[in-house]
Amino acid sequence: MHISELYLHPVKSTAAISVQELDYTALGPNCDRQWMIVNDVGVFMSQRKHPKLCLLKAEVSVQTQNLKLSAVGHKSILINSSNGTDRKDINVTIWKDSVIASDCGESVAIWLSEFLGTSCRLVCLNNRTVRSVNTDFAKAGELVAFADGFPTLVVTQESLDEFNSHLEVPVDVRRFRPNIVIAGATPYAEDSWQTIRVGEIEFNLVKPCSRCIIPSVNPDTGQKEMAVNQALLKTRRHEQITYFGQNALHHGLGKIRVGDAVELIARSQPDPNSRSMRS
Numbered sequence: 001m002h003i004s005e006l007y008l009h010p011v012k013s014t015a016a017i018s019v020q021e022l023d024y025t026a027l028g029p030n031c032d033r034q035w036m037i038v039n040d041v042g043v044f045m046s047q048r049k050h051p052k053l054c055l056l057k058a059e060v061s062v063q064t065q066n067l068k069l070s071a072v073g074h075k076s077i078l079i080n081s082s083n084g085t086d087r088k089d090i091n092v093t094i095w096k097d098s099v100i101a102s103d104c105g106e107s108v109a110i111w112l113s114e115f116l117g118t119s120c121r122l123v124c125l126n127n128r129t130v131r132s133v134n135t136d137f138a139k140a141g142e143l144v145a146f147a148d149g150f151p152t153l154v155v156t157q158e159s160l161d162e163f164n165s166h167l168e169v170p171v172d173v174r175r176f177r178p179n180i181v182i183a184g185a186t187p188y189a190e191d192s193w194q195t196i197r198v199g200e201i202e203f204n205l206v207k208p209c210s211r212c213i214i215p216s217v218n219p220d221t222g223q224k225e226m227a228v229n230q231a232l233l234k235t236r237r238h239e240q241i242t243y244f245g246q247n248a249l250h251h252g253l254g255k256i257r258v259g260d261a262v263e264l265i266a267r268s269q270p271d272p273n274s275r276s277m278r279s
Contacts, residue, residue: 004183013046028151150247162187195265201252
């Protein structure tokens with residue numbers, strides 16, 4: 001098995017960026033979901049209610065941590081992480097977590113509000129932002145940035161291929177918003193993995209990823225295509241929850257790259273051989 005694709009999502013719920021390597025820090029891939037769009041009361045915004053976010057491209061300089069936002073029909077805007085006279089700490093909410101983040105200023109707030117057609121602001125992590133992974137799954141004080149709950153999402157190419165066999169029009173993996181795509185496995189093999197290793201980094205697959213409406217959003221148009229969710233309900237439903245992919249915690253720091261070998265260290269129990277999670 002090997003890594004076939006890697007993805008970075010600098011701003012939560014915006015367009016995925018295909019990259020050749022990810023640099024793992026304590027929070028997960030460096031610069032992944034370290035910015036987030038919030039409404040006027042500080043609650044996070046996502047494609048669930050604002051599918052147009054998938055059309056917003058975020059580019060980040062790993063060296064400077066500067067962020068550029070762009071979208072068709074809109075002039076791009078650069079957010080410099082090291083300055084901004086109107087930047088201040090604010091409380092923000094992501095699911096059940098309330099944390100401190102840095103407001104990125106009025107200019108980008110106006111830009112984003114015009115793009116989305118609703119009042120919103122951009123925030124980023126700072127040295128006061130501390131958000132723990134759910135302790136039901138984390139055992140070593142693991143932290144997470146603005147991802148829904150875990151720093152890494154793993155899927156396999158073979159799972160996507162099998163899922164696409166249930167659709168008239170196949171979809172690409174961006175709909176599932178993974179960080180790591182692995183090729184060379186069997187369909188849904190990741191459901192039975194407990195630990196994998198890539199180079200010096202081990203990944204513990206701790207929780208199947210439950211799915212909402214976002215996979216139905218076409219990442220190129222922003223339109224919802226409900227056939228995708230219908231296929232998920234038909235093939236990946238288990239105990240009233242729909243799953244695709246595995247959330248992971250990492251142990252070790254450093255870079256992983258497209259083409260790197262993936263070693264299966266341990267399986268979970270039970271070891272399902274089924275290609276489906278129908279209930």
